[in-house]
Amino acid sequence: MNNDKVIQVESLTKMFGDFIAVNDITFDVNKGEIFGFLGANGAGKTTAMKMLIGISKPTFGKAHVAGFDVFTDAENIKKNIGYMSQKFALYDDLTVKENITFFGGIYGLSRKRIKEKANTLIEELGLGNVANQLVGSLPLGWKQKLSFSVSLIHDPKIVFLDEPTGGVDPITRRQFWELIYKAANQGTTIFVTTHYMDEAEYCDRVSIMVNGKIEALDTPKKLKEQFKAANMNDVFLKLARG
């Protein structure tokens, strides 16, 4: 197995009854890469992602994440990945600090380590004033940044972000991408789905899913050349319309 490839997917398929949600997809993701996973609503992005993070069993195909098989070793995958869902999924009725402590605890961090993590994390995000406030009372943008930081609390090899910037203002979106870059620079692989084509430009490589299949996969620059488009938006429209 190639150590530089942290995600290896081969002919991965998920069927719900007769419906093929994810149809025979094959791709690799390199270590430290920001991998954009694009597609229209209902194209199968979230389903594919759920198989990779070990909460949905593939119907068939092969997939290794962080070196572990998704069929047999899902729990080991979970130790090595972070995940941030499209729905905000920290506990609204816990404070910022309590959420950090809770998830730190679940990932088996020591008390001391959790305390350090909590302090740096709160400082980096500028949440010092609201550290003891219930997360439910924070604005969405803040929550999303917190959620991202919590998904990185155990220094995972790969972090999966499912539409992390949905419904967030442009400034916060920009700050969010700064966080993503920072994590990537520290060697974390980023696997991100998005609907914003300007965000797709930030990715090292981009795949575009249409009706459960990956129709294009390359760097944004090469995709634009290939489809003779001025920007990623045009690339996406050309593909999604068929």
Place this chain on the structure above:
Amino acid sequence: MLPIIFVLPLLQLIILSNAATFEVKNIKFGYIDNDQSSTSRALIEKFNASTYFDVLTDFSSEAFSNAAMLKGEVDVVVEIPRYFERDLQKEKHINLGVTINAIDGAAAGVENVYITQIVQDFNQHLKVDLMQISDKQVQPINIETIPLFWYNETLNYKTFMVPGILVLLVTMITLFLSGMNIVREKEIGTLEQINVTPIKKSQFIIGKLFPFWVIGMGLLTIGLIIAKIIFDVPMVGSLALMYFYTSIYILVILGIGLFISNFTDTQQQAMFIAWFFMVIFILMSGLFTPIESMPKWAQIITEFNPIKYFVEVMRMVMLKGSGFMDILPQLLKTLLYALVMNGLAVWSYKKTT
């Protein structure tokens, strides 16, 4: 939420324990005195003196008393025959006609016993006839009972009901809280976040159980304090034993709740299922109706009713002072139940779909 969890059940305990009584009081009493003698008046005076009988109506004939009973103005009519005094003195034997409104069969039974006791008390040689309004057949009964009420000598229904109602409240709160819990996290989306962490299934279930277990034990404690202070319920047995049993019992209920929670997708579904079991558990627990009088098949079902065991144990330990060996059968069954339900709860919690 926490104040609601504690305040509401304790209010229920206070209200229900006072209201849910099987004592038949304020019986509307009427009589037909065909004798108008000093003996007959003395008998009526006996009823008048009783605290159970309330309104005394003097009917001139059976026609009036029947009409009154039809309208519900009277529950019990005692008819004193002519020559009551004379026959009683001469023959030492007389029949008395008693008519009871038996729509509520249980109450009618209790009223019959009250009347019999009063009459027997009045004269050892007097016999009471129970006249049934439907067929007017006179069925003489001559019962002599010497009641000895053990463990609850004053027949105080609160003594009987308070432990039972406390059991219901502890059960209800812990079942609903645990039943709503995991499914609520499914709805919010936090469960998915938990599922992508390496947390073990058993760790997750134990983490879910523990806070509700503490709440359940807290409720029991406050409930026992109220039982002692407000209702003065005797606590003959060992408190430690009561707590030991309850600590296992709550695990059964929490296991059932979490099992329900795992199988449902919305809180509404969980609520309906929890209610379904709760109603069956309550009505088949032996708290309100004795299990011995249920049909055979129903008695078999009650074997699977955890509330039944809890009610039995609480009454045994609190009122009779039963020890560890006495409640061992219930304890073992509850323990087995707890193991099975929590095993199912862990098993049914799936981190992958």
